[in-house]
Amino acid sequence: IGNDGxxxxxxxxxxxxxxxxxxxxxxxxxxxxxxxxLIRADESGQSMAGSFELQDSAAFTQSSLKGNYTFGxxxxxxxxxxxxLRKAAIGYLTFxxxxxxxxxxxxxxxxRYDASHALTNQYDAQIPLxxxxxxxxxGRGTLHLTLQTSETVNFSFEVVSSRELQLLExxxxxxxxxxxxxxLAGKALLRTNPIxxxxxxxxxxxxxxxxxxSSTTTQSRTNIEAGIFTFDGDxxxxxxxxxxxxxxxLSEATACTTYLVDAYGRVTIQVPASxxxxxxxxxxxxxxxxx
Numbered sequence: 001i002g003n004d005g006x007x008x009x010x011x012x013x014x015x016x017x018x019x020x021x022x023x024x025x026x027x028x029x030x031x032x033x034x035x036x037x038l039i040r041a042d043e044s045g046q047s048m049a050g051s052f053e054l055q056d057s058a059a060f061t062q063s064s065l066k067g068n069y070t071f072g073x074x075x076x077x078x079x080x081x082x083x084x085l086r087k088a089a090i091g092y093l094t095f096x097x098x099x100x101x102x103x104x105x106x107x108x109x110x111x112r113y114d115a116s117h118a119l120t121n122q123y124d125a126q127i128p129l130x131x132x133x134x135x136x137x138x139g140r141g142t143l144h145l146t147l148q149t150s151e152t153v154n155f156s157f158e159v160v161s162s163r164e165l166q167l168l169e170x171x172x173x174x175x176x177x178x179x180x181x182x183x184l185a186g187k188a189l190l191r192t193n194p195i196x197x198x199x200x201x202x203x204x205x206x207x208x209x210x211x212x213x214s215s216t217t218t219q220s221r222t223n224i225e226a227g228i229f230t231f232d233g234d235x236x237x238x239x240x241x242x243x244x245x246x247x248x249x250l251s252e253a254t255a256c257t258t259y260l261v262d263a264y265g266r267v268t269i270q271v272p273a274s275x276x277x278x279x280x281x282x283x284x285x286x287x288x289x290x291x
Contacts, residue, residue: 009038018042022052056161060139064162066097068194070265070286073167073186077110085111087182090286092191092264093129093145101145104129105264107284125284126266135159143167153182163190192289196265201291202233209283229269231291235259241275261287 001007005024010017022038033054040048058064074088091106108124131145131152143155157165169184193200208226227241240254255272262268265287 005036008041018044028054053160053164053166055139055159057139059159059162060135060137062099062133062135063097064159065095065133065135065141065165067095068191069093069095069165069188070191070288071167071186071188073169073184075169075182075184077183078181079113083113085113087111087184089184090284091129092286093188095133099132099134101129101131101133101143104145105266106147107266141165157188164188189288191265191287194265196261196263196287198235198259198261199233200261200265200287201231201259201267203231203291205229205231205291231259237269239271239275243275
């Protein structure tokens with residue numbers, strides 16, 4: 001590691017060796033790095049980027065995970081025809097400190113090909129969740145969730161602290177069970193205040209999001225957007241955004257709209273047509289705490 005916080009890391013797993021470049025983003029009072037960012041830097045033909053965080057070993061117990069956690073996952077799914085499609089899920093889970101997930105829900109959005117092989121998407125809102133979890137002495141855990149449809153989804157996770165988990169789906173792809181042909185990863189954050197209302201959001205919030213829209217019947221287009229949400233604590237808000245749609249940069253836009261926060265911290269924003277290329281839509285996210 002250099003004095004500027006940049007470094008090179010060589011990792012070997014079995015017969016595979018990876019070279020990574022990284023930069024340390026933060027350090028604690030004793031000078032120990034608490035988090036950083038990394039990217040693969042070899043000629044393997046594979047690309048990789050991510051982050052790392054210092055673990056709190058005091059949280060490597062089942063009882064340390066207790067309370068309401070919000071989560072965000074993204075990745076891909078493999079359909080029965082072998083097509084790799086985008087998938088994302090958000091929601092919340094309640095851990096009881098005893099190994100049980102006693103409550104939860106998820107919103108899931110995934111690309112699909114219809115019967116005519118036209119690219120579309122499927123959105124399922126507020127799917128109830130329950131399940132179980134384990135944590136071992138190394139900070140590795142397992143999470144087994146059952147959806148309302150009796151489908152099961154399984155994850156491995158690493159404990160960063162009692163307030164944060166890093167999640168990775170570990171289900172095997174099965175051609176006879178399309179629900180499990182997925183690869184999702186993300187994090188779960190402990191909610192600082194699990195009591196929510198429209199008043200939870202008041203003032204400006206910076207946001208960034210990426211999305212995929214169908215540009216033809218068989219191809220998708222990536223959109224990246226960044227801006228500011230300004231909430232009034234009631235149900236009104238303004239949106240200031242910049243958007244890059246498939247390399248076409250659109251000018252800065254501002255619009256007024258409304259929002260709704262339910263008792264579970266799920267927020268719905270009505271996105272006006274002026275910000276979405278002439279079409280109205282809704283944006284959903286789950287809160288980790290008060291704005």
